[in-house]
Structure formats: structure tokens, C-alpha cells
Amino acid sequence: MNKILENDKKHIEQLLTSVKSYAVDFLENIDNLPTGGKVATRQFNKLNTQGKGADASLKAFVEKYHDIIVASSGPRYWGFVTGGATPASIVGDWLASVYDQNTQTMQGDGDVSAVIEMETIALLLDLFELPDDFFGGFVTGATLSNFTCLGVARQWLGNQLGMDIAKNGIVDGLKILSATPHSSAVKSLSMLGIGSDNIIKIKTLAGNREAMDIEDLKLQAQHLNGQPFVLISSAGTVNSVDFDDFVKINKIKQEFDFWWHIDAAFGAYAACSPLYSQLLTNWESADSITIDNHKWLNVPYESAIFLIKKQHTLCQINTFQNSNAPYLGDPLDNFNYLNFLPENSRRLRALPAWFTLKAYGKEGYQSIVENCISLTKLLAGLIEKDENFKILAPIHLNTVCFSLAEESDSATEYLSRLNKVGKVFLTATVFAGNSAIRAALVNWRTTEKDVILAYTEMKKALAL
């Protein structure tokens, strides 16, 4: 064994104690750490011939990067849709690295990790009050979940048209309908060979809404003269967190032949609160659902699940089976996750979710979700009363979409001034064709004090 490696092996306890002290320092100070500002040097050293050992590498890392790691898991990082990491999820994440399992099979060797993944999916179905006729698994993020669901949808659509796309490749003429698909669903269509331009756009509702106009959906479906299609619907659009009307879509499903996909990357968490769960009424009738865990479940990156109805298992296996590895056996007889999703080898990605679900339960998530929504409303109220800003969209859940009242100040320049200060982080977007700003609150740590502090900084940045 390499001497340096051997030395690290001998001192594992000491090493883990040192790393723990950096971790504790980071987590205990996270409220005061900058949310942005400093840029890392791009001067990269050559790989040394002789290693430094883990302890010296830790010191070198801390010296070069520790102080400029931004508090993106802190309470005022409201850019994109960025969740934090609950204490229990960090415990699970650390153990996932320590155990270093390859989560695939249920056949004895390594089966525990696949069983943990299945148990975690069952816990999540419970959290979202969804029935167990969905089969689920973990992927890295909502993009990969959309990809997985739409991959199976593509196979289903091919089957309806008498084709086996997984075997014979893609052909023209697959119909995809959507009103406000997330960019990752569009990206998935391009990765799947369906083509990102091949979406038949459904009109949205009047009044700055991003939800689809169901009458237009019906009209577009009728134009297809009975041809099957895939519908990509939204439970929480990224700008204004708008929800498509699932009760109406569910009714239309009786009339037309389509695969119903819901991108519920963070909107799924409305299910955790009786105040908001009606936004999801009938979502259990969808064929597939995308849900991100590294958003509102507040587990570390990378964690999302796909849920696909078990009735589509054959389509799913035909899409993802690792068929050129006969030693892995028949996918229907020998369960192995690698035949059901894009990746083959995967870490024990479910463990942080398992820990956080066990630790905080339904009540814990209800309180995280309701807290984020009431703080979003507090922020929206402050912005609405302020003549320097304009609210652009109704507040449906956890995001404020707004712009600067002064049109001569560009949102991007304003955000670059604000984000450099490092007290709050917001991102730019385009809403209804205009440049806009979003604040998305999905972090368990955020308090009223953070909202007031952030709003004060937002005002100060107007004059910077």
C-alpha cells in the first residue's frame, strides 16, 4: 500500500475529527457567511507527484477555498430554487459516503441499499399522500427525473403508434403538448431525440398566469384527431409557481389518449400542508411525476425522485434496461435499479432523504413549507408597498417575481450590486417577456429576521 494512504488509514479518526470541526464551524456561522461576492482564483496547480496526505490536503483546501464558499445552504440564498440541508440529512449524507454502496440490486449482494431506496420512496409517497401504484427511484436532480419520466413517455408514445423507439430509434411525428415547461423538460426532449422545438404550445390563462388554458389544451388535443401525445404539466412553474388545473386535466384524460407528466420539482411540497394541498388535487392520476429533494426536502445536492406508474413498468424497462450485460439477468425476474433509470452505478442517494424524513416527519415538513410560504408573503407585502419595486405575478406559494419600478436601472446590474454585498442572493429571470427578479424561499433556516434584513439590503442596493 502507498505509504501516505497507509498513514491516512491509520489516522482516520483524527482526520474525521478535523473535518468535523470545519463542518461545525461552517454550519454554526452559516447565518453570517456571505451569500456571494468573492470570486475563486482560476490559477490551478499541477498535480504533485507525491501526495500530501489527507490532513495537509484539508489544510490546503481550507486555505484556498473555505472562506469563499458561499452560504448557498443558508437562510438568505433565494436564487434559483435552492434548498438547504437539514441536520439529519447531513448525517445521512455523511454515512452515504462512509458506506459507499452501489445502489442497484435486490439480489443479496449490496441489496440493503436498494431496499433503503425503496423504503425512502415509500416514505415520500406517504409525505405526498400519493398511492403506491407509483414506482420510484432516485436520480441526481429534477432534470434527470424529467428525462427519466419523458424517456418512458417516449417509449409509451412509440408503443401507441406501433413502434419500439428504444430499439429502433426515433422517428418524426411525436406530439408533445405543454404551456410553461421548465427549461429542463425542454432539455430532456432534446436529449431524448424528440427535439426541443417540437412542443405544441398551449396558451396560458389571462392575468399574468403561467398555468395552461384548459380550453386551448382541449382544442389542440382535438386537432390531433385521436393521435396519442405526451402532456407536460406543471405543479409550480419556476417564475411564479403557478399550477396547472389537475382536476380538469384528469377529466380530459378520460377523453384523449395521452401520457400525463407533472413537473412538481418543488410544487409537490404543497402536499405537506392542508392549506395548499388542494393545488395538487388529482395529481395521483398522472403517469409520471418529477420531484426534487434538494429543493424543499432540504437534503444536500444531488437528490430527486421520479415516480412512474407501475402499469408502465414494461415501457420503463424497455427504455432503460442494460440489455447488453446478460450477466445481470432478466430485468423482470431479478430486480435491479439500473434497468429502470439512466444511471448504472449510483451512490446510496436515498440515505439523506431517509434520515430527514424519519427525523422530522410530516409535521416537520408541514412547518418548513408553511414557514417558507408565510415568509414569502411577508416579503411580497414589503415589496408591494415599496414604490421602488413592482410585483409581477400573483403569489401562489414560495416565490416572489418582481421588477424594479425604475426602468432605467437594469435588473441584471441591480442584482450584481445586491449579490456582491453577500447578505442575500437573488436571480434574474424573464417573465411575460420582461426582465424580472425572483426570490424563491425553500430553506428550513429562514426566519422573519432574514426577510427584514434581506429587504433592507434590497433597498440599499438601489442606491449603490
Ligand SMILES: Cc1ncc(COP(=O)(O)O)c(C=O)c1O
Ligand atoms: C419546475 C422545475 N423543474 C425542474 C428543475 C430542474 O431541477 P434540477 O436543477 O434539480 O435538475 C427546476 C429547477 O429549479 C424546477 O424549478
